[in-house]
Amino acid sequence: MSVSRHPIALTIERQVGSATRLLATVMALPLIDGIFPALVLAGALTYPFGILETGLLVFGGSATVAVILAEMDDSPREIVPSILLLGLVLIPIAALEAALAPTIASMLDMPTFQRFAGLVIVAVAAKTASARVGEYLPRPAVIIGLGLVASFQPGGLDVAVTTDPVLVAKAAATAGVGVGFALAVALAGPQLRGAVDIDRFRFGSSVALGMLALSVLELMPTEAPVALGVLVVTAVFSFDPDGSTAPVKANDVDDDEAPAVDGDSADSTPSSGSATSPAASVVADGGDGDSAHDADGDAYRYPSSEDSRLPWL
Secondary structure: OOOOOOHHHHHHHHHHOOHHHHHHHHHHHHHHOOHHHHHHHOOOOOOOOHHHHHHHHHHHHHHHHHHHHHHOOOOHHHHHHHHHHHHHHHHHHHHHHHHHHHHHHOOEOHHHHHHHHHHHHHHHHHHHHOHHHHOOOOOHHHHHHHHHHHHEOHHHOOOOOOOOHHHHHHHHHHHHHHHHHHHHHHHOHHHHOOOEOHHHHHHHHHHHHHHHHHHHOOOOOOOOOHHHHHHHHHHHHHEOOOOOOOOEEHHHOOOOOOOOOOOOOOOOOOOOOOOOOHHHHHOOOOOOOOEEEOOOOOEEEOOOOOOOOOOOO
16 A cells, blocks of 8 residues: 555555556656646747756656655666656657647637646646645646636637647657656665655645746746756755655664554553564554565554655645
């Protein structure tokens, strides 16, 4: 079960199963929900740094980092081939959606649709920042659907399918940036795991998404890479070289310091027929906390659901 304990993460994991499929679902959501096509139509790839910002924030971002560092405990040699295979699917689909963009744009009032494209990024940023707020917001696909209805103008429909090779190349490059970001995180996973405050990175990513939305809405100069700058600052402040964000190993927890389980005091005497120590009870499946294992087979104790409901997705 997902250690994030976030309702969306749990729902996705129940549907897709393994952590590899969870990563594939997270990175493919912008193509499935229509977020990426909406940004292409709104011109997010046409201004300077647009490819880099969109690739890092839409295909990469805090969700990708969280899944790789917290859900996938395999070695980089095992994770990298899965990400490369995922890239072979994401990049062509992103290029295909961009190829259809000029035809779709011909039947839309683009200034109106551009407002909805900015609104959907704001909604994604809010969902990233707060799981509780995200429960009251509609899905991105719903917002994009409303935008298509509000901006539809059948009189401008161009029956002939037209493609822009430059736009297609930019879309493929954007998806490639996201895949490259995932590869970099996977390769540096052994060093980053436990040294990155994922919750802090998640919140900073939501701010960067908000800056991207302002650029799409043309409320901020598009020539300045503000969203990219916010993401870089977020990455710096999320890095903890002391490793204080690392989960605690169960065998490193002293019996005297182990927290009480099921309301019993820490110094209570276990029942006669039970050989389980308080420290082992902390990582037992079915408790408030989740457990995982490192390469040596040692159990990790993650924060309880009451202490940490990380809205990574």
